Amino acid sequence: MPSGKLITIEGLDGAGKTTLAQGLIRELGARMKPGAPPPELLREPGGVELSERIRELVKDPAMRVGARAEALLYAAARAQLVEELLTPLLAAGTTVLLDRFVDSSLAYQGAARGLGIEAVRAINALATGGLTPDRTLLLRVSPGTGRERQSERGREPDRLEREGNDFFAAIASAYDELAGAEPRRIRTIDAEQASQAVLAAALAELEDLF
Numbered sequence: 295m296p297s298g299k300l301i302t303i304e305g306l307d308g309a310g311k312t313t314l315a316q317g318l319i320r321e322l323g324a325r326m327k328p329g330a331p332p333p334e335l336l337r338e339p340g341g342v343e344l345s346e347r348i349r350e351l352v353k354d355p356a357m358r359v360g361a362r363a364e365a366l367l368y369a370a371a372r373a374q375l376v377e378e379l380l381t382p383l384l385a386a387g388t389t390v391l392l393d394r395f396v397d398s399s400l401a402y403q404g405a406a407r408g409l410g411i412e413a414v415r416a417i418n419a420l421a422t423g424g425l426t427p428d429r430t431l432l433l434r435v436s437p438g439t440g441r442e443r444q445s446e447r448g449r450e451p452d453r454l455e456r457e458g459n460d461f462f463a464a465i466a467s468a469y470d471e472l473a474g475a476e477p478r479r480i481r482t483i484d485a486e487q488a489s490q491a492v493l494a495a496a497l498a499e500l501e502d503l504f
């Protein structure tokens with residue numbers, strides 16, 4: 295049975311994930327074997343209707359959301375994406391580039407919200423049925439750079455972007471720990487560099503998959 299590769303992109307808000315994803319989808323498309331399905335770009339939370347609606351809820355600054363509910367909402371969005379779209383795409387041999395996945399929940403809800411990495415890992419094992427990325431690209435920027443790039447976007451910050459410096463510092467160090475524990479899967483990229491250099495580094499980290 296053909297199985298496409300699942301590549302996830304992780305990092306702080308403002309790390310440059312969206313820019314990298316757009317560059318990568320173009321480059322990966324050009325590298326696919328003739329006749330192979332084109333790669334798909336998806337984001338979390340989102341990608342299917344239920345998950346896009348959950349996205350609106352979790353981002354709404356007017357919404358009261360406790361830490362446990364937050365972790366479960368992200369996991370619910372993920373469960374639906376996995377079942378409705380991700381699993382069928384991978385089974386059809388499609389390479390999927392996914393902007394955030396379980397590692398975001400481990401860093402944001404597990405570490406920064408204080409729920410504990412292992413508790414959040416457990417609810418996500420249920421949500422994903424154990425689906426694990428073939429490779430994860432961690433875009434590493436300082437929390438200060440992330441904050442600066444976010445404010446350059448010139449739109450109102452969402453519910454999570456309104457959190458303080460301690461929150462983002464906890465996420466950054468959790469990501470570093472996750473990468474240290476799984477160096478084969480998680481490849482750290484210096485995302486303080488210009489976007490072209492980040493794209494080149496990302497492609498180098500994916501070379502052995504194709």
Ligand code: TMP
Pocket residue numbers: 307337338339368394395396398399400402403454455
């Ligand atoms: P983004 O698409 O702009 O990155 O927005 C998603 C926001 O949700 C971002 O602030 C990170 C946060 N998030 C979590 O806290 N946990 C998760 O599991 C995911 C996927 C995202």
